[in-house]
Amino acid sequence: MIETAKNLIESYLGPFGPLMLVGLLGVMMILITLPILMQKQEDPLDRLRDQARKQRKDGNATEKLRTATSKDKLEKYSNFLEPQDADEYGAVKLKLMQAGYKSKNAVRFYHFFQFALGVFGLVLGGIYAIYKTSQGDVTTQNLMLMCLGPGVVGYMLPKYWVTRRQATRIDNITNGFPDCLDMMLVCVEAGQSLDQSIMRVSNELKAGFPELSEEFEIVSHEMKAGKPKDSVLRDMSERCGVQDISSFVTVLIQSQQFGTSIADALRVYASEMRDKRVMRAEEAANKLPTKMTLATMMLTVPPLLVILIGPSIYNISQNLGGG
Incomplete structure (x- = not known):
């Protein structure tokens, strides 16, 4: 009976049919058991330990990596979807903030999309592998690529998207920063304070x-809330991830600490940023001929060869044919 079932499967799916069915069954079992394993059930003994630990504390609250909210449906999967190491969690959170995702649950959603797209890609790859196997013989290497390739692509897609958003946002901030400094210098010289100019x-x-x-709007709101100015400016430089803004924040903090004129510091730094923007434009312009060389050769040389050598080749072929 087992041999008959094996022959039947191989007749429909090829020689790797039993192996593919076992793999598909394993993926289905994983998908079924993962929600059960990821459910975070509170142990009464752990609750007692937490209460005893809170009683032993001297009033100092421990710092948490995240803040739970009642509306978050992924809270029960937080141990699975988020890094438990503080340094790793902070690195991912900083990258998402520099990409423009400032939500409290951004790290959780980021890892959720990685996991969901990875599993979805594995399912699609398995279906496509079964279809290709039913059409003809497929090597083991191609079978593994068809099964695992979409899963790897789906898992890496959120990381690629966040990296691209981060690079685009940093470029936009870098390009707009010199104009921002000029406008801030005008506001300060007109008599406004630093808070009002921001x-x-x-x-x-x-x-x-x-x-x-x-x-700058976030900086303005945090200053209104009473947060120290130097801390607000440092947080801004960390969120932006731009070296020019980090240097600008250092200049403002030093001007405030030593009592020097903020207008003079802004005037000098704004002039440097304008020169730096001109140098970036010149650098991009100097790179353009090198980048256009290959395209120019591919698009102009073949038509020129056809125009210059084509008639000669045609005459030679006619003479040889006539001879």
């Missing part, structure tokens, strides 16, 4: 540079 710049830059406007 608020005015955040309102004026919304149309042209929304990323930079959002960062």
